[in-house]
Amino acid sequence: MDLSAINPVLLFASLMVAATPVLIAAIGELVVERAGVLNLGVEGMMITGAICGFAAAVTTGSPLVGFIAAAAGGAGLSLLFALLTQVALANQVASGLALTLFGLGLSALFGQNYVGLKPPPTARLDIPVLSDLPVVGRIVFGHDPVVYFGLLLLVAVWAFLKFTRAGLVLRAVGENHTAAHALGYKVVRIRVLAILFGGACAGLGGAYISLVRVPQWTEGMTGGAGWIALALVVFASWKPWRVLLGAWLFGGVTVLQLNLQAAGLEIRAEYLSMSPYLVTILVLVIMSGHRSGSPGSLGRTFHASQ
């Protein structure tokens, strides 16, 4: 084993990349859950975004078009969830599972013609001076724009929830939908919008995997990232900044175990590959004592009767 093969600078730089898909998807889900809706279909929306983005990028040659298509694809799939849970008043847990199963099938179907292709490369932002800084330059700067977009999105969502009127209304709907309805807020409309936002974010996160991180298309390639995003929201106690912390933790474990595999550690690769999932479980256990942030109406069906 040769641990010196692991370059800490590269490790931290790739941590930010590894964290980005789950970060973006988790931010979206956080907004959805703050509105009182539990969408367990993140995995399905991510994989749908991954294939939509991949297909669009390969066809047009533009990664940007790819990411837009991915957001649209994720949002489109989430619309089904919105119809099921907000209009047809179906159980949210079951509907989320349905979304994931459906998304996995749909992506496999669409993706069969794209196996083995290479997507157009997503350019890195080379910021003069900053990218050339020693250590920090490699870790913080010199990534592709999506990494920064993810961070910006986080700040935007945090500010939206904390400072804007619309954010307050969204939190109110998630906290107590009966009261919000009594005050005249459109519970269903607000929730549908939140679900669509969550879908778009999940789609983006998925496309980041197929366009940047891997980059190619294989069936089921999100490999549970959507579920990890869901776990991050719980880990974060529904607070935006802690989602970032969780995403970096997850990214760190992922990158580290890959590095250890490459360094030829005396542990089977399969056991190292388990580690991100095991760490997620561990984190869930540690965080399970803190239920306080959970929105009051989370997962409950709303119907304005009489």
Added chain:
Amino acid sequence: MTGTLLSIRGLTKAYPGVVANDDVSFEIGEGEVHALLGENGAGKSTLVKMIYGLVKPDQGEMVLNGTVYTPSEPQEARARGVAMVFQHFSLFDALNVAENVALGMAEPPKTRELAERIRTVSEQYGLPLDPWRLVGDLSAGERQRVEIVRCLLQDPKLLIMDEPTSVLTPQEVEILFATLRKLKSEGTSILYISHKLEEIRALCDEATILRLGRKVATCTPREVTAAQMAELMVGAELHRPEREPSVPGAVRLALNGLSVASPGQFGTSLKNITLEVRAGEVLGLAGVAGNGQDELLAALSGEIRAKPAMVVLDGVEIGAKGPAERRRAGLLTGPEERLGHAAAPDMSLTENALLTGAEREGLMANGFLKWGKAREFAAKIIERFDVRTPGTETAARALSGGNLQKFVIGREVLQRPEVLVVNQPTWGVDAAAAATIRQALLDLAAGGAAVVVISQDLDELMEVSDNFGALNEGRLSQIRPAKGLSMEEIGLMMGGAHGMEVAHV
């Protein structure tokens, strides 16, 4: 009185199977306190929801300040100067006072400015509030203040208040009335919904009485007696529960320094509660909502466990036992919330009979259920307590509140409890059903059981209790004989005015 503020003409609203409002007309004058009086299910809620824009009428019209008024949503109602204080469900526990107030306003000012205004207005009207506190941590009375202040900040012309005094002590009621009189003197009209006749006589200029969705009368409360209004409201003379005077027997239930933490984030913990209830005795426990009633019931039903010696039934320590064991020992309970706690909404009455009766009534053997016997037991409850339902296989949620309440109380009473504890046994129940339930409780005590009635309805407690105590922030007051207690004394036992002050006029 100068003129008419709101006139309601022929409002009608039908739901499948029920006509909630049938051709209701009345007028509210400027600066008038108008009572809307009626039993549960008389259609008061639907009527005010129409005025507040939450429900659209099928027929009829409203005229506000001389122009046609057809609010399609609450925002529109608020824009026209109509504000409402809800009895339930319009606050957000996890948000602070300022955020809660902002949510009820069309264009709230900046948070800092809003907080300042909340402070000013709340003090001016004798309802002091800290804008930065989480609403979930407030008492029931304080929560009501948030609602009222939210309305006052919009300078309403018409303030609708739905059963505002059910969460207040008698002292707090006086203070609220002072606030309302101040508002009236400033020209605000108030639509005051209640079924408490004495309050209406003390406060209101006019009263409209609804029965089964129809208006039966408009009268001036000061000019008629409470009994006359009651008869108009109920449509029949009421049966008052009767009881034989009895000599209290041995102690059946004793609580010794019962202290438990509330399981809920915004709940009230019980602190050092000590009491005794004897055979043949009815103990009434008053208290404003949220002062530990739910927790006390849960600690007695076994849903919350305590130390063994804290709960003693007939000399046996059962504080650490669960609900099934306590039921076996003879301690039965009836929680406040009918749907979802005392009964499973989507399950049939037979299944709901089984819910607590399985063991005591021998409805199972070796874990296998005897559906035939369960059905018989359900049928027995339905018959004895005059539960109006098509049959034993009807879902619980299909029953009206009063009928379901008769069913769940009947279910416990017919299991011949040694001790029965009920929380809000007649909440949201029509007068006839309430009388049936109270009579059943008294009969049970007369038969040698001990009964504890937890209730926020003081009239009810005065009617059924031998001894009387009050819960205040999870503590129990001294227990005193119910006979001869004055409202003043009761109010002090409930905690007095809880930091409220009379409006600065």
Added chain:
Amino acid sequence: MLRLEKRPQPSKTLSYVTPVLAVLITMVAGGALFAALGKDPVVAIRTIFWDPLFGQFAFYYLPQLLVKAGPLILIAIGLSLGFRAGIWNIGAEGQYILGAIFGAGVALACYPLEAWWIFPLMVIAGAFGGFLWAMIPAILKVRFGTNEILVSLMLVYVAEQLLASMSIGLMKNPDGYGFPGSRNLQQYPSAHNAELIPDTGLHWGVVAAIVVAILAYILLNRHILGFQIRLTGEAPRAARFAGVKPPRLVLVCMGTAGALAGMAGMFEVAGPAGQISAGFNTGYGFTAIIVAFLGRLHPFGIVLAGLLMALTYIGGEAAQSALQLPGAAIQVFQGMLLFFLLAVDLLTNYRIRLTKRETA
């Protein structure tokens, strides 16, 4: 304009009608999907739903029906108990894998001994393996309140890695010329879960599925534990009031589901699949979720739903070879089925009314 009105109580009739309705809608939507893929929708639907049962090659397909339906039913019945109580074990796929590993482990440890007790021991080991895997999320939920959905799902990925490691490590066939995968249990008589009646597809796993369906029916309808499960799902607070101990219920429901999924995995590895290999699991654990809902969480409904879902599998394979319909299309089809099912479920609890636009 359409308006929803809550029924005073759920409609019994409609709860039987809606699954059928969902299947019909899915056939129409699926036909549209197949048409979009350039296939004749009528031919495709016939190839999937009709030919395996009544076509020329039915003798080949029919046994397959039971082979596929067996594990689906077994897993779905276990899941349905938890789903009824609001306990969401969605990691059956992992429990299925562990059952297979444990069951095969016993067989491989005994190889080449021939004895009557090997197979029963494998069944017990398989059930125990699944049970153990399900106990992880169950105990974490009871002890720490950890979300069982996420934990049970994470464990699927862990189980998949474990399976991969087993097939190239500990359980690798020493006589396998270095190829990954264990010994083939079909060639080990004492461990082989063979067909009980030749050419029917009926193996011990199918028998177990039928027995379990009957036991589950008795449990849910005649026993206090089943009543408590239903009560907890309908009204958790009322269940606690009635004296149900939620932690016990979590352990019982998760444990049963795990044991049944583990058994299914063991029957599969000892029979139709034959060996432990990296691609051993084919998603039964997830499809069983659809089966459970399609069967309305009712044991006999699940039997029917399991058969129907098995039909889509083998019909899908037939369509793959006959029409070159992509295999993923059938996955989409199954997903759609669950969607439509959840959507039409609305009708059991709500009435849809056509109202004139309100003029007030």
